[in-house]
Amino acid sequence: MENKEIEIKIGLFGVGGVGKSTITTRFLKNIFIEDYDPTIDDIYIKKNDLNNKKIKFNILDTASQDSSYDPFPNYVRQTNIFVLIYSITDKHSFEVIKNFDKEIKYILDIEDKDYPKVLIGNKSDLTMKREISIEKGKELAKELNCKFIETSAKTGENINQIFYETILLEIELKNQNQKKKKKGKCLLM
Numbered sequence: 001m002e003n004k005e006i007e008i009k010i011g012l013f014g015v016g017g018v019g020k021s022t023i024t025t026r027f028l029k030n031i032f033i034e035d036y037d038p039t040i041d042d043i044y045i046k047k048n049d050l051n052n053k054k055i056k057f058n059i060l061d062t063a064s065q066d067s068s069y070d071p072f073p074n075y076v077r078q079t080n081i082f083v084l085i086y087s088i089t090d091k092h093s094f095e096v097i098k099n100f101d102k103e104i105k106y107i108l109d110i111e112d113k114d115y116p117k118v119l120i121g122n123k124s125d126l127t128m129k130r131e132i133s134i135e136k137g138k139e140l141a142k143e144l145n146c147k148f149i150e151t152s153a154k155t156g157e158n159i160n161q162i163f164y165e166t167i168l169l170e171i172e173l174k175n176q177n178q179k180k181k182k183k184g185k186c187l188l189m
Contacts, residue, residue: 005047005054008170010163011079012061013100018087019122022153024061027163032154055167076107080173081166082117088150089129094121094136101144116169117146120162125152 012020025033028046044059062075076082084100086093097119105111121137123129134150141148147165151158 005056006167006170006174007056007058008166009058009078009080010060010083010166011075011081012059012083012085013075013104014085015090015093015096016063018085018090018093019153020061020085023085023120023122023151023159023162024059026153026156026159027059030156032156050164050167057163057166072103073107076104080116081169082115083120083162083166084117084144084146085120085122086132087123088121088132088137089123089126091131094132094140097140097144114145116173117144118162118165118169119144119146119148121148121150122153124150124157125154 012024014020022032024044025031028044042061044057044061046057046059048055048057060075060079062072082104084097086097088094101117104115104117105113108115119137119141121132121134137148137150149158149161149165151162153159
């Protein structure tokens with residue numbers, strides 16, 4: 001039996017400068033680019049084999065400064081796993097994560113439900129400039145009902161873990177959908 005490819009549509013969301021593009025570049029090419037122009041929205045594809053499963057990552061690297069950015073609703077609708085990113089050195093980037101969460105729920109029309117997401121505190125290599133403690137990150141993740149990971153795109157710390165968490169979320173999502181389909185069937189006699 002041939003292994004079917006698992007396709008994951010991942011959206012990286014956060015204000016400008018939190019490291020969405022550097023995280024993407026670190027994952028795709030295992031390099032860190034110190035200086036670059038601000039991102040123009042882009043989609044990247046990477047294929048991996050993991051535990052004998054073929055994984056296709058579709059990564060949407062958004063240039064959004066905030067959720068009022070015009071294409072934001074379209075990006076949300078194209079995504080099935082959300083990565084909410086803030087910089088541990090930027091209090092504002094942390095404070096607006098709740099706004100992103102609220103806007104995503106509104107666009108998905110699930111204001112009273114949850115959606116698959118991971119919270120990332122990036123730039124963990126800049127401990128001397130830290131404005132957001134690990135504890136605050138964990139508290140927010142608990143409030144948002146999601147996993148929390150601190151990363152450094154510069155050193156590569158936990159970058160792959162972000163994307164492996166998305167695999168687990170996607171598999172869980174597919175399993176939930178299959179259970180719903182099975183429950184919905186009835187037999188008429």
